[in-house]
Amino acid sequence: MTPDADDRAPHPTEELAANLSRSATPPANDHARTRISGAFTVVEVTGEIDLATEVFLAEHLNAAALRPEADVLVDLRRAAFFDCSGLRALCRAESRAREHGGRLRVVSDAPRIRRLLLGAGLLGRFPLLPGIPGEDG
Template sequence: MTPESDDRAPEPPAANPYARTRADGGFTVVAAAGEIDLATAGFLAEHLDAATATARPDVLVDLRGVAFFDCSGLRVLCRADSRAKERGGRLRVVADDPRLHRLLRASGLWTRFTPLPVIPRAR
């Protein structure tokens, strides 16, 4: 069995100013914060790579603490979403900022990442 097909979650990366990971019920929540751009998207990607490394990952990306989010962040979300789907899981976004909603619509990613307003209750 390869580590990527293992059901056990790897240790999440250390929290940084731009991302932190926590378990919340049956979900892995990756909370992003600050400005996610070309210089900082890698910090978010580290957390999303770890969160999507298990079989059937169920990942919530909480963007409510983000002040700025650009195409570098969208690229990271798309990559993580593809990884989750390849492993039989899913990735969803939690966002309540109208600016982020506009970015998702303008980029054509609204249907892929239709934002949830809050983190859902655990199953």
């Protein structure tokens, strides 16, 4: 199975999140919230994202990625911890965004996020933005 095929493979938490988020933006939770900033749909990540909390992020990512031609920015600047479970959610959402004519990018200035993406071979897929374009500081 190729990495892209795995990105599209159903995952129980992602399937649940997709079903919850088809109609509207999911409510904010302790790990993610979605907002609009200009032309961007911004998913702000907070706290720790791991196997136990990835579903809370996935529901926001799926809702944003399923919008036609969405330009999604995933803001990881407030994430205290982010592991491979979070990377899986990012990859799946990025694939879905592309399928719907959109794109998904990551915002982070943290060296640990850069190292994680580099080590996973995903830095080319998710080049890091230092901030939300059009917003100050």
